[in-house]
Amino acid sequence: MKADLKVLSKMKLTEPQIEDLYAFTRQHFVEHYDLQTELVDHLANDIETQWQKQPKLSFEDAKNKAFKKFGVFGFMDAIEQRQKTMNKRYRYYLWRELKQWFKLPQIIATITLFVLIYFALASSYVKLFSISLYVFVALWCMVKGFILHRKFIKRRKMTNKKWLLEELIFKQAGYVSFLFLLHLQNIFILNDSVKSVYGLLFMSLLFTVLMLINYISFEVIPNKAEELLKDTYPQFSM
Structure with a gap:
């Protein structure tokens, strides 16, 4: 995971926050590390974009807003698409x-x-x-x-x-x-x-x-x- 953290650390998120995003994806039934990394990258970019517009927005609020954009089924569509691809x-x-x-x-x-x-x-x-x-x-x-x-x-x-x-x-x-x-x-x-x-x-x-x-x-x-x-x-x- 350290190699991926180096890539993601170019963004404004700290390593603990990135780790939190990995844990967040696991909590939402994303089991495979390759999809976790892809989703973490997507969430992190979305959070950074939000912070550019709202610098005072908390990490948790930004994370929840980014997650809501996946719709009512959360990561399920992403999981299904990844399974089809693999x-x-x-x-x-x-x-x-x-x-x-x-x-x-x-x-x-x-x-x-x-x-x-x-x-x-x-x-x-x-x-x-x-x-x-x-x-x-x-x-x-x-x-x-x-x-x-x-x-x-x-x-x-x-x-x-x-x-x-x-x-x-x-x-x-x-x-x-x-x-x-x-x-x-x-x-x-x-x-x-x-x-x-x-x-x-x-x-x-x-x-x-x-x-x-x-x-x-x-x-x-x-x-x-x-x-x-x-x-x-x-x-x-x-």
Whole structure:
């Protein structure tokens, strides 16, 4: 927080007053430090502007006036907008990593996976394959999810700050795995129309992409967390 205080200290607010603004945002249910800093910067600028017009206005009165400008829902709109922005950024990182698997040399592994899934679905052992894959993916997701959760808790204790994108990186994978397992159930109800060549090609492509997304969410993106967080938050440091 000291690095951010140096930036904000260029304004007329004192460090205790800036700390008070951080506490004020937390009291109004702003949990993530990146949004807290953005709101503190906004409130501080508004307070300074008020003081230019009313030098005798107290800090508390100026703070309350600045907060009222956010409307009856307070910081809720800002929180919602921030969540949308970070979700969009996470999807961008996910899409960027996925595209790499359709370029050399990763495309070789992608094609191999696609062919294996296709022949497995086309074989007479499709039920055994689907059950085995379902169990394997479920267990792997549970183990990786537990490891990522432990890592997230450890990181939180080290920094004592909560970053929205960091939370998405270490928790979003669980939602991706749920989507994968949900679609994987379709294998159990394959009928003759789905067993056509075009149906098998579609299913094979679908599960190839879903498996890649699952791997990227649980493995690739978390391993690049430091790089992605520094890219998003210049003030981020472990």
